[in-house]
Each structure stands twice: as C-alpha cells, then as structure tokens.
Amino acid sequence: MPSIxxxxxxxxxxxFVFAILSTISFYLVDSRKNSTSWYKFGRLSxxxxxxxxxxxxxxLYAILMGNRFEYYYAFQHTSILLPIYFKISAFWExxxxxxxxxxxxxxxIGIYFISRPYSKWNASIVxxxxxxxxxxxxxxxxxxxxxxxxGSSPFILLRDVIYAPIFSVDPNYVPEDGSGLNxxxxxxxxxxxxxxxxxxxxxxxxxxxxxxxxxxxxDYKNWLNPTQKxxxxxxxxxxxxxxxxxxxxxxxxxxxxxxxxxxxxNAVYVPWLFLVASFHCIILTNRKxxxxxxxxxxxxxxxxxxxxxxxxxxxxxxxxSSVHSFTxxxxxxxxxxxxxLFILISLYLLITRWGDIPETLKESKAYSGDFxxxxxxxxLILMSFQVILPTSIPVYNAIVELFGGFSxxxxxxxxxxxxxxxxxxxxxxxAIFSSIAQVLWWRKNKSKNIVSLFSNPLAITLVLSSxxxxxxxxxKPSYMILxxxxxxxxxxxxxxxxxxxxxxxxxxxxxxxxxGLAVMLIGILFSSGYSSIVSKNYTxxxxxxxxxxxxxxxxxxxxxxxxxxxxxxxxxxxxxxKKLKDYSGYINKNFLELIPLENKYIIKKDLSLKGIDxxxxxxxxxxxxxxTYFELNFEKGKEVFTLYPKVQTDPNSDMIVFSPDVSNDxxxxxxxxVRTYPDPEQEINWSDTDSILVPIDQTFFLNDYVSxxxxxxxxxxxxxxxxxxxxxxxxxxxxxxxxxxxxxxxxNDNKVGIVPDIIDDLGIKVSITEIIPEKGLxxxxxxxxxxxxVIVEAMQKPFINFMWIGFFILTFGLAxxxxxxxxxxx
Amino acid sequence: xxxxxxxxxxxxxxxxxIIVTTFGDASTYVSFTEARELxxxxxxxxxxxxxKLNRDTEDNITGIKKSSDMLSFSFEMVDxxxxxxxxxxxxxMPPDFLMSEQIVVIGSYNxxxxxxxxxLLKCPSKYTEENIKI
Numbered sequence: 001m002p003s004i005x006x007x008x009x010x011x012x013x014x015x016f017v018f019a020i021l022s023t024i025s026f027y028l029v030d031s032r033k034n035s036t037s038w039y040k041f042g043r044l045s046x047x048x049x050x051x052x053x054x055x056x057x058x059x060l061y062a063i064l065m066g067n068r069f070e071y072y073y074a075f076q077h078t079s080i081l082l083p084i085y086f087k088i089s090a091f092w093e094x095x096x097x098x099x100x101x102x103x104x105x106x107x108x109i110g111i112y113f114i115s116r117p118y119s120k121w122n123a124s125i126v127x128x129x130x131x132x133x134x135x136x137x138x139x140x141x142x143x144x145x146x147x148x149x150x151g152s153s154p155f156i157l158l159r160d161v162i163y164a165p166i167f168s169v170d171p172n173y174v175p176e177d178g179s180g181l182n183x184x185x186x187x188x189x190x191x192x193x194x195x196x197x198x199x200x201x202x203x204x205x206x207x208x209x210x211x212x213x214x215x216x217x218x219d220y221k222n223w224l225n226p227t228q229k230x231x232x233x234x235x236x237x238x239x240x241x242x243x244x245x246x247x248x249x250x251x252x253x254x255x256x257x258x259x260x261x262x263x264x265x266n267a268v269y270v271p272w273l274f275l276v277a278s279f280h281c282i283i284l285t286n287r288k289x290x291x292x293x294x295x296x297x298x299x300x301x302x303x304x305x306x307x308x309x310x311x312x313x314x315x316x317x318x319x320x321s322s323v324h325s326f327t328x329x330x331x332x333x334x335x336x337x338x339x340x341l342f343i344l345i346s347l348y349l350l351i352t353r354w355g356d357i358p359e360t361l362k363e364s365k366a367y368s369g370d371f372x373x374x375x376x377x378x379x380l381i382l383m384s385f386q387v388i389l390p391t392s393i394p395v396y397n398a399i400v401e402l403f404g405g406f407s408x409x410x411x412x413x414x415x416x417x418x419x420x421x422x423x424x425x426x427x428x429x430x431a432i433f434s435s436i437a438q439v440l441w442w443r444k445n446k447s448k449n450i451v452s453l454f455s456n457p458l459a460i461t462l463v464l465s466s467x468x469x470x471x472x473x474x475x476k477p478s479y480m481i482l483x484x485x486x487x488x489x490x491x492x493x494x495x496x497x498x499x500x501x502x503x504x505x506x507x508x509x510x511x512x513x514x515x516g517l518a519v520m521l522i523g524i525l526f527s528s529g530y531s532s533i534v535s536k537n538y539t540x541x542x543x544x545x546x547x548x549x550x551x552x553x554x555x556x557x558x559x560x561x562x563x564x565x566x567x568x569x570x571x572x573x574x575x576x577x578k579k580l581k582d583y584s585g586y587i588n589k590n591f592l593e594l595i596p597l598e599n600k601y602i603i604k605k606d607l608s609l610k611g612i613d614x615x616x617x618x619x620x621x622x623x624x625x626x627x628t629y630f631e632l633n634f635e636k637g638k639e640v641f642t643l644y645p646k647v648q649t650d651p652n653s654d655m656i657v658f659s660p661d662v663s664n665d666x667x668x669x670x671x672x673x674v675r676t677y678p679d680p681e682q683e684i685n686w687s688d689t690d691s692i693l694v695p696i697d698q699t700f701f702l703n704d705y706v707s708x709x710x711x712x713x714x715x716x717x718x719x720x721x722x723x724x725x726x727x728x729x730x731x732x733x734x735x736x737x738x739x740x741x742x743x744x745x746x747x748n749d750n751k752v753g754i755v756p757d758i759i760d761d762l763g764i765k766v767s768i769t770e771i772i773p774e775k776g777l778x779x780x781x782x783x784x785x786x787x788x789x790v791i792v793e794a795m796q797k798p799f800i801n802f803m804w805i806g807f808f809i810l811t812f813g814l815a816x817x818x819x820x821x822x823x824x825x826x
Numbered sequence: 827x828x829x830x831x832x833x834x835x836x837x838x839x840x841x842x843x844i845i846v847t848t849f850g851d852a853s854t855y856v857s858f859t860e861a862r863e864l865x866x867x868x869x870x871x872x873x874x875x876x877x878k879l880n881r882d883t884e885d886n887i888t889g890i891k892k893s894s895d896m897l898s899f900s901f902e903m904v905d906x907x908x909x910x911x912x913x914x915x916x917x918x919m920p921p922d923f924l925m926s927e928q929i930v931v932i933g934s935y936n937x938x939x940x941x942x943x944x945x946l947l948k949c950p951s952k953y954t955e956e957n958i959k960i
Binding site for chain 1: 872
C-alpha cells in the first residue's frame with residue numbers, strides 16, 4: 001500500500017506534466033489550423049494540472065492536520081498542541097508550502113480565464129500562466145535527474161532528510177511531536193498576511209500575460225484596458241499584503257517600528273512601486289496614446305521583479321544580509337534559470353516587435369498633466385532603483401566571484417538611515433508631481449490661467465505647514481519639505497475633488513488615492529522621525545554595569561507593586577499574568593499552580609474575574625504556556641489604562657521574543673515592551689530564613705507583609721497507606737494585591753516531607769515545618785529574595801494613526817478607480 | 827525634443843548619483859585583523875565580519891558568556907581567516923543562534939572589543955545533518 005506521501009509526490013509530478021502539456025497546447029492554438037481542438041485540449045490539461053495540484057495541497061494539509069511527523073514538513077513546522085489556525089499558517093512557513101500557496105492563486109486565475117468564452121487572448125494568457133506554473137511546480141518537484149536535484153518536495157520523509165542513529169535501529173521510528181511553529185509566526189496576521197501577499201504576486205501575472213500576448217499577437221491596442229484594470233488590482237492586493245506585514249512587525253517584533261528596510265521587505269516594496277509606475281504609464285498610453293514602449297517595459301519588468309525578489313529571498317544569496325530569508329533549499333540554480341527564462345522571453349518579444357510598436361512623436365508640453373504624470377513615473381522608477389541596487393549587493397558579489405574576481409562589498413550598515421534619507425526626497429517629489437499632474441490633467445482646459453489653479457492650495461499649504469513647522473517644531477530641512485509637499489498634495493488634490501463634486505457630482509477616485517498617500521506620508525514622517533523614548537532613566541542609577549549603555553539610559557526598572565514615573569505616566573507593575581484557554585481575561589500567575597506533566601493548572605484560591613467565578617482547586621488550561629504577560633498600570637491625570645506586553649519562550653530553543661503592547665490614542669501611540677525580566681530558569685538565592693508559630697486565623701507578619709493563616713486542610717491519600725497531607729492556605733496582602741501561598745506538610749511512614757510554595761512576585765518562599773496539634777499551632781518558615789521586576793522601554797509614536805488612516809483612504813480611492821474601469825471584451 | 831532631452835539628462839544624472847552613493851555608503855566584509863586595523867587608524871565605520879562560532883575538538887560551542895539578565899551576551903567567533911575574537915552583543919541571544927552554521931556580525935571595535943550592532947545567521951539547510959530531540 002503506497003503511502004499518502006507517495007501519492008502527494010505523484011500528484012505534483014502529474015500536475016507538472018499537465019502544466020507542460022497545457023503550455024504547449026495553448027501555444028499551438030494560435031499557430032495551427034485546428035485551433036479549437038488544441039484549445040479544448042489545453043483547457044483539459046490545465047484543468048488536470050489544477051486538479052492534481054489541489055489534490056497535493058489537500059494531502060499536505062492532511063499530513064499537517066493529522067500530525068504525521070514521519071513527514072519532514074510536518075515535523076519541521078507543526079506540533080501536536082498547535083491550535084488549528086496556526087496549523088493553517090504552518091502550511092506556508094516553509095518554502096515548499098509557500099510555492100504551493102502561490103500556485104493555488106495562479107490556478108484560480110487560470111480557471112477564471114479558461115472558463116470565459118474562447119478568444120485568442122484568453123488562450124495566450126492561460127499559456128503564459130501555464131508556463132509560470134511549470135516553473136513554479138518544478139520548485140516542489142523533488143526529482144533527481146542524474147545528479148541534479150530538481151525542486152524540493154514537501155512530501156519527503158523525515159528519515160530521508162535527517163541522519164539520526166535512531167533510524168538505523170528502527171527505520172519506522174516516528175517522533176512523538178514536531179518541532180512546532182516559530183513563535184514569531186504564531187500570530188493571526190501570519191494566518192492572513194502570506195495569502196494576501198501571494199495573491200498579489202499571482203495577480204501580477206495577468207498584466208504580464210497581457211503584455212506578452214499583445215506582443216505575440218502583434219495587437220498593441222486591446223491589451224491596455226484589461227491591463228490597466230488588473231494592474232490596479234495587483235497594486236491594491238499587494239499593498240494590503242505589505243501593510244499587513246508591517247502591522248505584524250509593529251505589533252509582534254520589538255524593534256519599535258513597522259518597516260526595517262530588510263532585504264526581504266525591499267524585495268516586495270520595489271515590485272510594488274513598479275506596479276504603481278506601470279499602472280500610471282498604462283493610463284497615459286490608454287488615454288493619450290503615448291509611451292507604448294514604456295508601458296510594455298514596465299508591465300513586463302514588474303513581474304520579472306517579482307521573480308527576482310523570489311530569487312533573492314529563496315536562493316540563499318541574501319543569507320549574509322537578511323534576518324529573515326528562507327532557509328536555503330539548494331534551488332538557486334533552478335530559480336535563476338526561471339528568472340532568465342522569463343527575462344529572455346520578454347526581451348525576445350520586445351526586440352522582435354520593437355519597430356512595430358506604435359509611437360507618437362508629439363512632445364508633451366511642460367504645462368500639461370501628462371508631462372508631470374510621466375515625471376512621476378520616472379520618479380517611481382528611480383525610487384525603486386535606489387532600493388533595489390543596495391539590496392542586490394550580495395548578487396553583485398556573487399557575480400564577481402563567478403568570474404573569478406573578489407568583492408567584499410556589504411549592504412549599508414545603517415540601512416534605516418541610508419534608505420530613509422534618500423526615499424524621503426523621492427516621496428516629497430512624488431507628492432508634488434502627483435498634485436501638479438492631477439490639477440493640470442483635470443482642470444487645465446477649464447481655466448485660462450494656470451497659476452490661479454494652484455494659488456489657493458499653495459497659500460493654504462504655506463500657512464499651515466509653517467504653523468506646524470514652527471509649533472511642533474520641525475527642524476530638519478528634509479522633514480519640512482516632506483511635510484509641505486504632503487500638505488500641498490492634500491489641498492491641491494482636494495481642490496480637484498471639490499471641483500468634481502460641485503460640477504459633476506462625481507468623486508475623483510484618483511484624488512482620493514493621492515490624498516490618502518499624502519496623509520500616509522505625514523504619518524510616516526512623524527511616527528518615524530519623531531518617535532521618542534518616554535522611559536528615560538532619570539533616577540541616576542545604573543541598572544546593571546553589564547547592560548549596554550542604551551538600556552541603562554533609555555529603560556526603566558520597575559519593581560512589582562511599586563509606583564514609578566515613566567515619562568509623564570505613573571506606572572505600576574502588577575506582576576506576571578497568564579491567559580486561560582477560552583477566556584479573554586488575564587490571571588495572576590501566582591494564583592496558578594502547575595500540575596507537572598499535564599500542562600494544566602490548579603487555581604489556588606476562589607476568584608471572580610470579569611464575572612466568571614473560579615473555585616479553589618479548579619483545574620484550568622492555560623492558552624499558551626510559553627507566553628507570559630506583564631500587567632502594567634499607567635496613570636496620567638484622569639487617564640488610566642493597562643498594558644500587557646508579553647514574552648514568549650520556545651522550549652525547543654533558546655529563543656526569547658518580547659512583544660510590545662500599544663495604547664492607541666488619536667494623536668499618538670504609546671508603545672511599551674519589556675526588555676528583560678528575571679530569568680525563570682535561573683537559580684534563586686534565598687536568604688533570611690525566619691520562622692513564626694501561628695494558630696489558624698491569626699494575623700502575622702511574613703517579612704513585611706500582613707498575612708493570615710486562613711485554614712489548613714488535611715487529607716490521607718489512601719486508607720491503607722500511612723500518608724498524611726496538611727495543606728495550609730496563607731493569605732498575604734501586599735500593596736493592594738492579595739496573594740495566596742499553599743505550602744504543604746506531608747507525613748509518610750514517619751518520614752516528613754515539606755513542600756514549600758513560592759510567591760514569585762513578592763520573592764517569598766513559604767513552608768510549614770512543624771505542626772503542634774495539641775496547641776493548634778503551625779510553624780511557618782519563610783525565606784526571601786528580590787521582588788519581581790521588569791525593565792521596560794516605552795516609546796511615543798506621534799501621528800502613527802495617520803499612516804494607517806492614510807492607507808485606508810488610499811486603498812478606498814484605488815478600489816473606487818478599480819470599480820470605474822469597465823472591462824472590454826477581447 | 828527639448829523636454830525629453832532635459833528629462834533624460836536629469837534621469838541619468840540621478841541614476842549616477844544613486845550608483846555612486848550606494849557604492850560609497852556600502853559597508854564591507856572584512857576579517858577581524860582588517861577590522862582592527864581600521865579601528866586603530868581611527869576609522870569608526872561599521873563593517874561586516876563573516877565567521878563561525880568557536881567550537882572545541884568535540885564540536886561543542888565554547889566561549890559563550892550570557893549575562894545574568896539575558897539582556898546581552900558575548901561569544902567567541904572565528905572569522906574566515908581562522909582568527910578568534912570575542913564579540914559582544916547588547917541584546918538577547920537571537921533565535922537559532924546556537925544552531926547557526928555561519929554568522930555575520932555588523933559593528934566595529936570599541937575600546938578594544940568588538941561590539942556587534944546586528945547579528946545575521948545562516949542556519950543549516952534542511953539537507954544537512956540535524957539532530958532530533960527525542
């Protein structure tokens with residue numbers, strides 16, 4: 001009986017074969033007489049290709065969901081305790097799964113085109129999609145051709161990948177649990193961000209296919225309308241995908257921002273800019289019959305840049321320069337081959353058709369909208385070039401070394417500064433050019449005097465931006481210019497918007513989008529440029545001589561239950577918290593007692609949290625044992641709020657991930673994350689042993705805390721044994737919080753066992769060391785250590801909401817435009 | 827023709843500026859010896875050093891000193907020329923650090939000690955030996 005994995009492998013090979021057949025038959029549609037039968041055969045091949053690919057995706061899911069750890073992919077990416085929605089995202093954690101995800105979207109797009117009525121265009125488009133599918137399927141093929149490995153199959157068995165002595169003893173050994181999903185990816189954004197991003201990648205195929213088909217079919221007019229529509233769609237979807245990624249970074253990673261200029265981020269930023277440029281160029285070509293060649297070059301290169309970014313992130317070439325590229329699967333040669341294949345096809349078609357492509361010799365006037373639109377397109381190209389060039393330095397080194405040379409160039413060491421300093425000028429130019437282009441494009445003919453068109457927006461801009469610059473104050477020249485350019489863009493695009501609403505009762509979607517972009521730029525300017533540290537250490541104390549200076553200067557140490565000023569806030573650290581399963585609130589970690597080996601907890605005292613009652617000795621499940629939250633209470637005047645930054649540890653590695661919590665305000669975010677806390681695995685030095693004799697219900701002092709022995713419950717474990725257990729419940733009051741300690745005293749065959757209880761927060765270990773039954777007294781011993789503490793960093797991110805709001809406006813405008821473009825049937 | 831000629835000149839001009847600044851601001855991959863020379867010549871620019879963690883004859887990683895607070899750590903790194911150096915990193919140990927087959931540190935010497943601002947890791951590809959925790 002063949003295994004599920006060999007079926008999966010077989011399905012992938014079949015889908016590869018049918019992708020080839022589909023490409024060939026759709027290619028022959030155009031050049032043969034009996035084109036309809038080739039078209040039918042092509043459709044059948046593509047359907048079979050889709051069927052087999054979908055079947056292999058379903059099988060891979062079955063392997064992940066069924067915890068089939070004999071398969072390497074399941075062992076590597078999931079574990080038994082992983083919740084179902086993270087099992088979904090485990091699918092695309094690896095390279096193979098993410099290729100499958102990309103192909104999944106391509107299939108849907110292909111099916112859409114083959115289900116439409118026959119036309120030469122549709123046949124040609126599915127041909128290009130099939131060719132791309134051939135290239136992508138080959139990446140997961142997992143076939144050895146002589147000595148050459150083609151693709152990496154997700155259905156490979158663990159024992160074929162990993163050398164471990166256990167397999168020579170027992171070849172059928174299956175690990176009990178997988179190594180689990182990277183804690184950073186255990187986040188709901190990681191469930192939806194990759195599919196959106198890959199959908200964006202997939203949609204880019206459509207403009208590319210139209211451009212290729214137009215050149216093949218030597219029809220240079222009809223491709224413009226659908227390409228414009230689909231370019232816009234890819235801009236929207238890829239844009240949303242990118243922003244989801246930045247929001248994830250802001251919320252989960254602790255570098256304090258949403259954009260890091262990491263090569264992996266640059267590799268999607270650049271194709272996105274190119275898509276925007278192509279979209280604008282197609283508008284020019286479609287409306288004004290200009291720049292046909294440029295439209296072809298941009299539409300083709302946008303997709304090629306997507307392939308190039310795939311090569312960058314997956315070939316391992318960035319290994320020395322990126323924090324989060326995929327692990328190298330040894331596919332670099334294959335990826336390079338695919339990249340060159342599509343570059344060569346595009347170049348061949350462009351060169352052979354170059355003379356055919358229509359061109360107008362008419363020169364645009366400097367005061368026309370087209371001219372400024374064109375300058376905007378050039379700016380976008382330069383903007384991309386400035387990012388892709390340094391990102392490609394590792395590729396440059398590899399090429400030099402290929403020819404026997406030596407190059408030790410590395411990407412800029414301070415990449416944030418390097419990129420931001422250049423991009424800010426391009427962004428300012430874009431804001432200005434887009435405003436001029438919009439105003440001239442729509443309003444020039446209706447007004448005789450061009451200057452008067454700009455006078456109002458310009459006047460408002462100058463007043464408003466000087467006010468902001470003066471009051472805030474903004475001192476950096478590049479920031480002043482970006483701010484002024486963005487405000488100008490808002491008001492000049494606003495003037496177009498008002499003009500249309502008044503005259504024609506229409507909403508100018510382009511103006512809405514450009515206003516959105518300008519609002520976004522303002523948000524980026526303030527939140528990045530004026531992000532400030534709130535948690536400056538004003539105490540004059542050095543937290544620890546071993547700490548880097550930056551931690552001693554910019555972070556605050558907070559002891560549990562002690563107020564301390566952090567910036568303008570009065571902050572009280574209330575201790576470590578856990579989240580319970582199926583329950584939204586947080587619970588004090590000291591109220592929970594771990595039952596060893598069961599991954600469950602016992603509640604130590606009666607509690608009522610958010611209306612739900614818990615009884616002493618109830619058993620509860622903790623949502624994720626590896627995550628600890630820190631409850632921080634912030635107070636400023638009447639404003640009171642609580643933040644829960646968290647830490648996640650990974651039992652399989654030394655990984656510690658601190659994630660921030662953010663307090664959103666309309667004008668600014670307070671971004672708080674923990675830098676460090678007492679190592680849970682570190683051995684504690686207990687000191688100051690002291691003991692006290694108390695009866696039940698008497699108040700006494702444990703160290704400095706008012707305490708009371710509430711009760712002592714006794715039980716005999718079983719009747720025949722002589723084991724006797726006494727468990728005390730001691731209530732400890734500390735600065736407004738109630739704690740409970742439950743030390744136990746065990747007698748077993750005349751041997752005495754003492755089980756102490758530790759209250760981490762207070763740094764107290766309590767035990768019962770003696771019971772004097774005749775007097776009803778209990779001897780309580782306590783030892784102390786340092787109280788619980790955290791070191792936090794708090795940052796203010798002014799106007800960060802402008803960025804998210806601006807992005808929503810931008811996307812809304814784009815969606816309006818998308819809706820307006822009527823597809824012509826070709 | 828005037829407009830497009832002017833535009834082309836400006837465009838090519840900016841392209842050249844971008845190329846020059848990119849290669850001008852590019853950092854370099856060097857060995858610890860070269861990094862020390864740069865430092866003693868008063869050059870404080872950040873450089874990249876590629877190397878591996880120091881391992882003893884039994885392939886155990888040696889020379890890692892974690893601070894008690896987990897906030898920073900230092901480790902011994904052997905560069906591509908085989909020179910061993912202590913590297914200090916002012917942040918917690920990055921995930922998979924101990925599993926890395928190659929590391930790149932970005933930083934510079936300061937007070938005769940190599941301070942890394944950033945660490946990049948290359949983790950083993952999935953077709954090399956790995957150990958299963960049982």
